[in-house]
Amino acid sequence: MATEDSLSRAEELLAKLEAARGELDRLAAEEGGGSPDRALELLSELSELAKGVEEELERAKRAAEADAAKS
16 A cells, blocks of 8 residues: 555656646746746756655655565
């Protein structure tokens, strides 16, 4: 169950990451390049979300390994 929970959270974070990336793409496509401050905020958000995805995937991996060891 812990593996599925971590994978579910990772999927949620990936969806948020994709939304932020889309916003960054739209911002870049704006005439004049959009707001540099907002672009920096989005890049920071992307970094944090990517770290969160990585952490959840690592949790899922550890949980799967623990389940396998019990079997």
